Structures are given as C-alpha cells and as structure tokens.
Amino acid sequence: MTDVTTIPDVAVQLAGVTKRFPGVLANDSVDLDVRRGEIHALLGENGAGKSTLMSVLCGLYRPDEGTISLASDGRLKPVDIRSPRHAIELGIGMVHQHFKLVRSLSVTENVIIGMDGVPLRLDVDKLGAEIAEIGLRYHMPVEPGATIWQLSVGEQQRVEILKVLYRGADVLILDEPTAVLTPKESQDLGRTLRTMVAEGKSIIFISHKLDEVMSFADRVTVLRQGRNVATLDVSATSKGELAKLMVGRELSAPPARRAGELGTTLLELKGVSTLNDRGLPALREISLTLGGGEILGIAGVAGNGQRFLAEVVTGLRPTTGGAIEVRGKDRTGASPREMISAGVVHVPSDRLGMGLAGNLSLADNLAMRSYRRPPLAKGIFLDRRKMVVEANGLIERFNVMTPGPATPARSLSGGNQQKAILAREITAGHEAAGGAVIVAAYPTRGLDVGAIESVRARLAEERDRGSGVLLISEDLDELMAMADRIAVFHGGEVMGIVAPSETSIEELGLLMAGERRT
C-alpha cells in the first residue's frame, strides 16, 4: 500500500516499463498515463514495441522492470497483473487484431465463453437480450443468436468488443481495430468509442495510421524503438509532426506518375469471368489492358472482385470465360507455374497466408521463385549454400531488416516481410524479357509509413524499368498519386477506367458505389 499517488483523472499508469527478449529490448523504460474518459492512441511503426507494451498491460507478458498502477477509489495503486484473466478482473480488456472467436458458435456463446460463474444450463435468451442491449447502448447492433461465420468482419469485431465490455472492462485496448474495417465501419467504430469514453471508460488505441489517430484520439503517445518519444494532445499536433516522430526523419511524397510513353501491351484481359469458392460469379467479363511502364490502379471496396482478378491473372484460379494474353500470347487456363514463366509475378494481399511460409527460413522463402532453375537448382538437387548467398544478396539490396537468412519469415515485422516478398517477386520479374507483369495486391496495407514509402518507391522503379504494375489498393490517395489509369471495380465488374488527372476522389467514390461511368 505504498506509493499511492492521487491524480484523480488517471485510470492507468505505466512507469518505467522495460521488457526484454533475447537480443531485443522491446520496451525501454516506457512511461504512459491513460486518463479516464479519453481515447489514447499508441502510435508507432511495426516493431516499435506497441504490442509488447499492451501485452504487458493485459497480462500476457510480465515486465522486467517498472510498475503498472490502476486507479481505485480515486487513488493509483500498483498492481501485479498475472494473466489476461487477472487483467480482465482488474477491468483491463484487450481486443486483438486477429479475432479470437469460435466460428461455429453463436454471438452469445462467444461472449460468455470462458467466463467464471456461467451456469451449467444457459438461459440463452436472457443472456442474448443482455448482450444485445449492451450492443445498442454503444451503437453496436448485433444479433445474439447469429453464428460467427455468418458475420462480416466488422460485426465479428463488435463481438470481440462486446466480450470485453460484458466482462466489465473500464480500460479497453484495441489493437489496430480499423485494419480490417471498411471506411463506413471505421466511422461506426469511432461513434462506439466516443460513447464509451463519454461514460468514463478509457480506450487505448494501437495504430500506425496517422489519419485515424488524428480523427479518433484525444491524446497520442508515439513509440519509437521501444521508447516513448512523445505524448501529445492531438489538437496540438499535426500529421506531419507525428510522422516525423514515428520514423525519426522527414518523409518524402509518394513517387509521381511516369511522364514518358507507354510500352507495348504486356497483359490483356478479354471478357474474363470467374467464380468464387461457392460457385457464384466473382468476375463478370472483365476487359483490361496493361502496358509496359504503366501502373494500372484497381480501386474498389474490398470484396468486389479485386482478389479474384489477382488470382485469375496469376493462374491461381481458373477462368470460366474470356481470354488472358500475356505479351500477346494466349495464356488462358495457364497454371501458376506457367504464369510465373510467362513473367507474371505476384505480391499477394495475404502475406503470411500466401506470400510466405512463416515457419520456413527467410532464405527458403526468398527462393520460392528461383529454386527451379540454375544457379540454385542442379538437376534434381538444390544448392542450399547458394540459396543462402542469393538470400543475403536480396536482403542487402532490398534492405530487409532481419537477424539473418536463417530466421523464420514469421518473426520478421510486417514491413520486412513485404520487403522480402517484393525482393523475390521483383527479382523474378527481371527475368522476363521486355518487362514483367507485377500484380501487387494491397502492397502497403498494414505497413508503417517508412515501409510504405519504400514499397511504393520499388514499384515505381520497376515501372520505370518497363514493367507493368497492376496495383490493387484501397488507399485512394495512393492510387491517385501513383496510377496512370484507375479501373474501378464493383460487383465483379469494371465500372469505369479513369485517369487520375481527370477525376476526383468523389467520382471514384461514386464508381465504387456502383454507378457506371457514362
């Protein structure tokens, strides 16, 4: 009962929190005050220590040094958080970026799962009504009886938040909550958070997106390399200042469009259609051309066929109609391997799901395109030593931050995983005579500003070398700045193809909503 401070409006105080992992100082004496009734953003690049710090706060890790204090009866008392369960007993709940829901159970069952004192026989209706009521209070309508797999990602997130609220949390930690949401869902989430803080709850909001920090948060703490570099009032700062604090230097503007002329046509889609996994139309008679030295932007709300476009062009999904030509040669129905040989490379949207085998070494991952041919391959054999040499070359040229080529790909930060994929794909593309077709699906999603800058620069560089880039993105600013033309997808169809110089974000928005360009 020593060390009692009396700052009435502080809900949580972290003082001098240090957390080490072998060879890494993840948090270096971090101080952080979170007040009652505020949204406090925790901003930083990937690997800056945001998640570690929050894992300490929610009981997953124990700090090596430092104390955590919680407000109780108007005073701060040091606490020892032993486990996530203990954290929630103390009123601290975390909403993870990757949901921890049981997909085959209902909303109600997911909310109460693992709680103490749940009776053997559930009064599902009563519990459901309670949960629905909490949902309404915070502008999060849910259907308690619905099964998780039936819900959209935004609805699943509501269930995660409800789980924490139902357990009576006063301090909510949200780990990059908007990463998976549509703009509309993000707005709704903002309203939910406002209602919570109005009731005196505190919210810690982990993010690396400056825009949403500026629009959601009251105060912001910037972490860089495990240290707290600044805690600021959002009203008294700017995006530019925050970006500088985050990366520790000034950022350059997105690379500009190309001035020169287009090369020959590299990729042509003629009325291509395909089906999704449930056998429903996913692409309807798509016709597009991509020239050498061009970036063709693909815009659209997520789930309108962009993913299927990438899969069809790379041979991962069979077409049900139309033709695909690469460099004037018909490649309809080609296998992924044939598309690779034809010079189509792919930066997939799901880095760890498709682009990398997380448990294999970085060297193994970097060899995914090149292992079939010399110098790596010798007949049926594979030269592992040369593989490491090549990997080291790529790591250096593409500035991938890793302890070494033997490190599992999973343990790299998101930005460095993406750099590794780009290194592999771009290098594979260089083997295609006359420029590669680079299919880049959401290449900057989930990355911090420094990594975004480097990914965009690489793509622009390839375009300047004469490759064609199919840039699928949900970041309209990125498309407006980089793309030569933008094709807007809606419901698996192209609503229109526009030049950024002759359109506006508003017009793109209308096309994305399904209005056809006349």
Added chain:
Amino acid sequence: MIGFTLEKRLETSTKTNLLVLAGSLLVALSAGALLLLAVGASPLEAYGAMLKGAFGGRLEIVETLVRATPLILTGLSVAVAFRMLFWNIGAEGQLVAGGIAASAVALFLPGAAPWVPQNAWVYLPLMGTAAIAAGAVWGLVPALLKSSLGVNEIITTLMFNYVAILLYQHLFNGPWKDPEGFGFPGSAEFGEFAFLPRFTGRLHLGLVIGLVAAVLVWIVFTKTKWGYEIALIGENETAARYAGVSVFRNIVLVMILSAGLAGLTGFSEVAGVSHRLQQGLAVNNGFTGIIVAWLAKLHPLRVVVVAVLLAGLLVGGDQIQITLGLPAAIGQVLQGAILLSVLGGDIFSRYRLRMIRTTAKEA
C-alpha cells in the same frame, strides 16, 4: 506467495531443446519408477536389467537391432508423409501389403516362371520391388482420394490397415497355408534364394537397407528441389500453390515414397526374419513408426537413433519380464510415458516458465 506463469519464447536454442528432452525423459522414468514400486519391484534394479537386456552384450545388441530394423523403415515412411502434413496412419497396412507381395514372389514365382534363376541376386530385388509397389498401391488409393476428392486421409489410411491385415491373415490361414505344416497357420518356408543375408544371429541385411533409406530420405529432404517442395506444402499449402508447386502431384509422389518404404519393411521382415508369411508380421511396427517419427521430429537421421532406443526399450521390457518376472507391459507403459512427456515437454521449448512473486492480494 509464489506462482508460475508461462511466457512465449521468441527463439528456442539447441541447449534449451536438449535440456527439455532430458527433463522429459527424467519425468517419464520417474513415472515408470512409481509404477515399478507399485508392482513391488526396485526401479533401479529394473532399469538396470532393462539396460542390460537391451544393450548389455553382443546378443542383446543384436536382438535390439533386429527389433529396430522395421522401426527405422516405418519411422521414415511416416516422417516422409508427415513432413508434408499428409497424415499417413497406414504404414501398418502398407507394410503388410509389402510382406504379402514379397511372399507371393518368393512362394509362387519359382513355379510360375521356372526359367527365372533361383538365386538371391535375382530374387531379393524382385521381392523388394514387388513389396515397394504393393505398399505404394496400398497408399495410393487414399492419396488419390485425398488429392482429387478431398477425402480425409487419416480415416482412409487407417481403414486400409484392417483390410490389409485381414487379407494377410486369410492368406496364411487359407489359400497359402503350408500343406506340410502340420496344421500350423503360415505359408511354406521360402527357398533359401529368398532369404536376406544375415550378419550374425538374426541380424539381417534389412538394417543396412534401413540405414541407406534414412540417408536417402535425408538427402531428399535437405538437398533436393522435391524436398523443398514437400516442406513448402507442409508449412503452407497456399504458398506452395502460389509458388507454382503442384499439390496433387506431390501428394501422389510423397505417398508412393512413404507407402513404398512401409512396403519395403514388409519385405525386410518376411525375407529377413520369418522366411515365410505367418503370424508376426502385423505387430504394430507401422503404428510404432508414428511414435518414432514424432519423437525424431520427422528428421530422417534422428529416426534411426530413436528407432534403436525405442527397440532397446521394447527388448529390455521383454527381458525384465523374464529375469524379474515383471509384466511385459512395463516396456510399453514406459514407451507411452516417454512419448507423452516428450511431446508434452515440447511446451517448455516454446514457452519459458517464469517464477513470480505475488504480493498479498489487496482488498
């Protein structure tokens, strides 16, 4: 108050792995000691007798190696399939299929094709090839069902075991039964041209086949493009498809290798040990192979080491039954305890145990 909590490790060092392994074995042996005490035996004496029974002399070592031979091969068979996350639980049946095919060649080819020279240089390769082919066919059915229709391979490979075992029992009890065998179940003995050469006692060439196979599988895993593709599919099938690897083709090829190795085990057993098709071929070597592969963490060279140690445990278990009059099941119980604690101990390779002092709970 003092409590404990588990914390995830970022990386696991070799030293940690070895320490964890040693700790796991200690736990298993202690559990076994309690059991031995419960049946009224001295644990030290029993463990001593087991060690002596398994490795205490030339004869004992030979017997252990004879027991290890099939385990090496089935362990490799399982390791190959599991590496690609293809859950081949059917090594037992594939082994039996191989044993049937090898026996068929040895028993009936001399009659059907008398012009084939009856010497070991001709017959043993023929029998081995037939065994590999039969095992592979037995494994291919589940492989094709899986790769074309998505049928769960755990169920199909498991069920195929029983089909093979029943067929084999039918054969040596019925159509292939030795008419001059005084009514004992079992086929006639093979001609000597169908015996695997023996080094000493019952120790036969099958051990060398197993060792060579281990090295070959190790080369496939670590030095070939195919091994790279297998690992890629095992780690992330989507990424493998993305890299242009044909999953269908690899399931088929991997199962030919995996089930072929199991089939070869059947050949090694009938041509090396029993010299006829009889009871004793389906003695769970295929299932024990799963334990071997798992304890060896699917590493082909470690499979050899684990197979020998496990065989020692089994032979030693038989020994204490004879010398100390203890139940033979002790060996199997220990085997189970070791598997359980080594697999369970894995959590300490991935997590670190931290002691925490909790201050008295505040009101």
